[in-house]
Amino acid sequence: xxxxxxxxxxxxxxxxxxxxxxxxxxxxxxxxxxxxxxxxxxxxxxxxxxxxxxxxxxxxxxxxxxxxxxxxxxxxxxxxxxxxxxxxxxxxxxxxxxxxxxxxxxxxxxxxxxxxxxxxxxxxxxxxxxxxxxxxxxxxxxxxxxxxxxxxxxxxxxxxxxxxxxxxxxxxxxxxxxxxxxxxxxxxxxxxxxxxxxxxxxxxxx
Amino acid sequence: xxxxxxxxxxxxxxxxxxxxxxxxxxxxxxxxxxxxxxxxxxxxxxxxxxxxxxxxxxxxxxxxxxxxxxxxxxxxxxxxxxxxxxxxxxxxxxxxxxxxxxxxxxxxxxxxxxxx
Numbered sequence: 001x002x003x004x005x006x007x008x009x010x011x012x013x014x015x016x017x018x019x020x021x022x023x024x025x026x027x028x029x030x031x032x033x034x035x036x037x038x039x040x041x042x043x044x045x046x047x048x049x050x051x052x053x054x055x056x057x058x059x060x061x062x063x064x065x066x067x068x069x070x071x072x073x074x075x076x077x078x079x080x081x082x083x084x085x086x087x088x089x090x091x092x093x094x095x096x097x098x099x100x101x102x103x104x105x106x107x108x109x110x111x112x113x114x115x116x117x118x119x120x121x122x123x124x125x126x127x128x129x130x131x132x133x134x135x136x137x138x139x140x141x142x143x144x145x146x147x148x149x150x151x152x153x154x155x156x157x158x159x160x161x162x163x164x165x166x167x168x169x170x171x172x173x174x175x176x177x178x179x180x181x182x183x184x185x186x187x188x189x190x191x192x193x194x195x196x197x198x199x200x201x202x203x204x205x206x
Numbered sequence: 207x208x209x210x211x212x213x214x215x216x217x218x219x220x221x222x223x224x225x226x227x228x229x230x231x232x233x234x235x236x237x238x239x240x241x242x243x244x245x246x247x248x249x250x251x252x253x254x255x256x257x258x259x260x261x262x263x264x265x266x267x268x269x270x271x272x273x274x275x276x277x278x279x280x281x282x283x284x285x286x287x288x289x290x291x292x293x294x295x296x297x298x299x300x301x302x303x304x305x306x307x308x309x310x311x312x313x314x315x316x317x318x319x320x321x322x
Contacts, residue, residue, distance in 0.1 A: 055252045063275060067232075068255060070276040074233030075251040103252035106218050112256060 003044045005029060010038040010190075012197035014113060018052045021090070025050035034081050034088060037121075037190055053077070053091045053103045056113040058120070059084040077103060087120055111205045118198035121191045128188035135181040149174045209289045212264065213296055221247055222257045223290050229270050229281040232258065261286070 011017035021031055026049050029042035059065040065084035072079055072091060081090035091103055104110040141148040147156055150170055158166060215223070225238040232254060239249050249257070258280060261267040266286035272279040282290070 053252075055255075057255075066276050067278045071232035071255055072251045074277075075236060075254075077251055101250065103250050105248060105250035105253045106216065108216070109218075109253040109256045 004032065005042045005044075007040045007042065008038055009040065010194075012194065013201060014054045014056070014110075018054055021052040022050055025052075031081055031090060034086075034090065036087055037194060050092055052080075054113075055089040055091065055103060056087055056116050057089060058087055058116075072103070087117065107205070111202060114198045114202035114205070118195050118202060121195035121198060125188055125191035125195055128184050128191055131184040132181060132188055135184060137177060137181075149178065207265070207285060209285065209292055212289055213293055215289075215293050217247065218249055218253055218257050219261070220290075220293065221249065222254065222261065223266065223282055223286055226261075226267055226280055226282040226286070229279050231272070231274075231277040231279045233277075235280075 009020065011020065024031070024042060025045070026047055028045060028047040030045040030050070031040065031052070032043045033039075033041040035041075057068070059068065062084055068089075069079045073094075076094050077091040078094050079089060080092050082088055093101070137149065139148055139151060150156075150167070152166055152170055155163065155166055155170070221239040221242060222235055224242060225235045230238060232251075235258075236249050236251075236254060239247055258267070262269070262280070266283065266289060267280045268283050270279045270281050
C-alpha cells in the first residue's frame, strides 16, 4: 500500500484501454489517476480482475458532473477516476451481480465517445500548433532550418578545430531555446494522431 | 422545428420519452423503462445519460426543479409529446399495413386448405 507506480501508455481504443486496466488490476495495481493523453498512476492492491468501463465526457460545471456520477451510482457503477474536465471517466461495478454488464446498452452511444474524443484532440492539436508557431525563433529560416538556429557570426565558415569548439559551445543554448518549441511540436503530433485515430474508430464502428 | 425530421426514434429514445410522460430522475427512468417493457429493455447508465443530453439539446424534454440537486428530474415538453405522437402514428401505420399484408397472404392458403 502507498507505493505508486506511473505508466505512460497511449490508447486509441477504449476497449483495449479497459483491457489494460483490467490486466493491471490482475497484477495487483489499481488505477488511482489517469491524466490525458496517457499518464496512469497505479497503487498497490490485492490482485483481482476488475472490469473497468470508460465513458468519455466533459462537463460545464461541477454540479452537472456530480449529477452524472450520482446517476451511475444509482445504477450500480462506482466512479473511480476522472474530473469534470478530464474527458475519460472510469467506472467499476459496485456489486458482483453487474460485472458482466456494460455502461452502454446501445452501440451508438458507445461509438459517440470517439466523436467527443476526436473533437477534444483536434482542438488541442490546433492549440499546440499555434503555440509552436508563436515560439519559432526570429532568426529561424525555413530555407536553412538547422544552421539558422546558430547565432555566432561566420560559424559555418570556420576552420574545423575552431568550428567544433564554437559549435559544441553554442549547441546547449540552441537546445534550450528550442526545447519549448520541440515540446509543442511533440504534443501537436500526439494530439493530431489521437484525433485521426478517434475519427477512424468513429467511422469504422458505424 | 420540423419534428418529422427526427423520426424514426431509436428504441432507447422511444422508451425514455415514454417514461418521461411523468417527471422522473435518471435512475427512475431506467426502472420505469424496465417496467414498461416487462423487463425486456434495460437501458444502461451511459446510454441513458447520452439520451437525456440529446433530448435536452433537441428541446424535447426539460429539467424541472427538484430538492435533490444530484438527482436531476426531467419531463417531456409539448414538442416531445407531439414527436412521440407522430412516432406512434408512424408505428401504427406500419403495423396496420403489415397486418393487412400478412392477412392477404394467409387467405388463399386457408381457402386452399378448405377445398382439399
